[in-house]
Amino acid sequence: MSIQEVQEEIVNDFSAFEEWMDKYEYIIELGKSLPIIDSSEKIDSNLIKGCQSRVWVHTSFEDGKLFFTADSDAIITKGIISLLIKVYNGRTPSEILSSDLSFIDRIGLKENLTPTRTNGLLSMIEQIRTEASKHL
Amino acid sequence: MKLIEQIRSEFSYISQGCNGRSVVYFDNAATSQRPDSLLRKLDEWQRYANANVHRAVHCLSANATEHYEAARVAVRDFINASSEREIIFTSGTTASINLLANIFSQAKIGQGDIVLITQAEHHSNMVPWQMVCKSRGARLEYIPIKENGEWDLSILDGLLASSRVKIISAAHISNVLGIVNPVEELIKKAHSYGVPVHIDGAQGIVHSKVDVRALDCDFYSFSGHKMYAATGTGVLYGKLHFLEELPPWMGGGDMVDTVTYSGTTYNVPPLKFEAGTPNFIGQATLLPAIEFMKKLRSSEMIENEKRLIAYLEEELRRIDGLRVLGDSPARTLLFSFVVDGVHHSDIATLMDQMGFALRSGLLCSEPLIEKYGYNGVVRISPAPYNTLEECERFIKSLGKVISMLK
Numbered sequence: 001m002s003i004q005e006v007q008e009e010i011v012n013d014f015s016a017f018e019e020w021m022d023k024y025e026y027i028i029e030l031g032k033s034l035p036i037i038d039s040s041e042k043i044d045s046n047l048i049k050g051c052q053s054r055v056w057v058h059t060s061f062e063d064g065k066l067f068f069t070a071d072s073d074a075i076i077t078k079g080i081i082s083l084l085i086k087v088y089n090g091r092t093p094s095e096i097l098s099s100d101l102s103f104i105d106r107i108g109l110k111e112n113l114t115p116t117r118t119n120g121l122l123s124m125i126e127q128i129r130t131e132a133s134k135h136l
Numbered sequence: 137m138k139l140i141e142q143i144r145s146e147f148s149y150i151s152q153g154c155n156g157r158s159v160v161y162f163d164n165a166a167t168s169q170r171p172d173s174l175l176r177k178l179d180e181w182q183r184y185a186n187a188n189v190h191r192a193v194h195c196l197s198a199n200a201t202e203h204y205e206a207a208r209v210a211v212r213d214f215i216n217a218s219s220e221r222e223i224i225f226t227s228g229t230t231a232s233i234n235l236l237a238n239i240f241s242q243a244k245i246g247q248g249d250i251v252l253i254t255q256a257e258h259h260s261n262m263v264p265w266q267m268v269c270k271s272r273g274a275r276l277e278y279i280p281i282k283e284n285g286e287w288d289l290s291i292l293d294g295l296l297a298s299s300r301v302k303i304i305s306a307a308h309i310s311n312v313l314g315i316v317n318p319v320e321e322l323i324k325k326a327h328s329y330g331v332p333v334h335i336d337g338a339q340g341i342v343h344s345k346v347d348v349r350a351l352d353c354d355f356y357s358f359s360g361h362k363m364y365a366a367t368g369t370g371v372l373y374g375k376l377h378f379l380e381e382l383p384p385w386m387g388g389g390d391m392v393d394t395v396t397y398s399g400t401t402y403n404v405p406p407l408k409f410e411a412g413t414p415n416f417i418g419q420a421t422l423l424p425a426i427e428f429m430k431k432l433r434s435s436e437m438i439e440n441e442k443r444l445i446a447y448l449e450e451e452l453r454r455i456d457g458l459r460v461l462g463d464s465p466a467r468t469l470l471f472s473f474v475v476d477g478v479h480h481s482d483i484a485t486l487m488d489q490m491g492f493a494l495r496s497g498l499l500c501s502e503p504l505i506e507k508y509g510y511n512g513v514v515r516i517s518p519a520p521y522n523t524l525e526e527c528e529r530f531i532k533s534l535g536k537v538i539s540m541l542k
Contacts, residue, residue: 021540052512
């Protein structure tokens with residue numbers, strides 16, 4: 001599946017929720033159920049310190065593809081991160097750089113990307129793109 | 137119509153909501169919403185009184201100057217200053233404190249001197265002092281706070297007796313703890329050693345009746361936008377003898393007396409400190425804002441405010457695992473809290489979905505929140521025109537959100 005197709009799939013999954021609460025409960029479940037970073041990688045050098053929530057991101061590059069593991073102390077951020085990883089994991093740098101990230105807005109979570117003083121989620125998206133440029 | 141209903145009808149967001157959703161705005165400590173009567177004035181002045189102040193002879197400039205100076209007189213009376221010349225307009229509390237830190241340190245702070253603040257200050261009453269202390273070779277010392285959020289003034293005498301303390305700067309009411317500090321006691325003690333005191337009144341002006349002559353503070357700062365005036369407005373009050381003695385900071389515009397190629401003589405206070413074109417229409421709204429504030433201080437509204445404080449104080453503490461920062465009978469309508477095992481930003485995100493605008497994070501007070509051992513808090517700061525029914529809905533929604541996240 002292409003990045004675009006994975007995003008379509010997520011948007012489709014979320015269209016089943018009529019109430020905002022169901023949508024957030026699903027995100028909270030995603031956040032709770034996924035072990036998405038190895039504890040040895042949860043170190044300060046991988047930390048994006050935000051005013052709201054903290055986000056840890058670890059990147060590796062193998063066989064021309066990028067792999068991400070991440071975590072956050074906030075459960076909603078963590079849930080959205082798990083969706084981001086679903087979209088971007090195992091992609092080539094050029095796939096990442098040529099893609100448009102649209103699903104967060106389309107599933108009605110745009111407010112989580114508000115540029116507050118330091119938004120960990122926004123910084124994570126930026127970091128994914130920076131890592132992709134580095135390995136282009 | 138009851139006064140509270142009349143006041144509420146002045147805020148369009150209450151009936152119109154935000155992005156089509158109704159919203160209860162509990163983030164007044166960051167900035168207040170503005171009543172329609174004030175917005176109408178703002179609009180009118182943008183159209184018919186927009187010209188640079190103090191400069192031209194034409195009618196538009198005369199109107200603009202009149203409104204700007206009328207606001208200064210209104211502020212003088214509101215805080216009971218001796219003269220309107222003691223009222224410097226700034227863009228907000230942060231600008232007021234930066235101005236004070238710079239002019240005061242130029243004249244009065246040298247190598248080895250001490251500036252004293254408390255551990256419970258907003259970054260805006262900490263960073264400017266850190267900056268000037270660094271450049272003057274001075275030391276910044278902190279009055280400790282106790283677990284309940286009150287000041288521990290026991291170190292004060294020892295420090296003041298050293299005669300190295302040149303100024304004390306402290307918040308009237310902390311933007312995190314929401315309790316009224318004993319500023320009178322601090323000022324009295326400082327003055328007994330001849331040390332001047334600046335009070336950061338960003339929250340104080342909103343929640344208490346400020347009388348700078350009764351307090352006898354030497355400087356007092358506050359923002360207009362937290363007290364219903366336009367954004368980008370604020371005040372630095374200073375006793376006249378200080379303002380006459382201290383040097384200007386920014387140069388240009390209205391702050392001059394005579395300028396020649398070889399040098400400049402300066403205007404008298406307050407204009408000496410108001411370089412460049414001021415936010416004259418914004419500042420002018422301090423007058424209608426003060427008129428509005430007077431309505432909020434009627435006995436009916438004060439009663440309402442007290443009811444909200446008592447209700448929230450009791451109900452918040454009843455929630456399992458919730459801890460309120462600061463514990464004092466001098467509580468104002470401002471509470472910061474944490475909930476065991478639940479992240480502050482998750483609470484704020486879900487409460488936003490529930491229609492409540494709250495603040496979460498470090499609240500521009502990172503050292504204080506870290507001192508309590510947290511990496512963020514949730515803050516609610518309702519306005520006196522909020523209702524008990526809104527607070528009841530808030531408590532119910534908060535309970536629901538916490539159970540979703542636990």
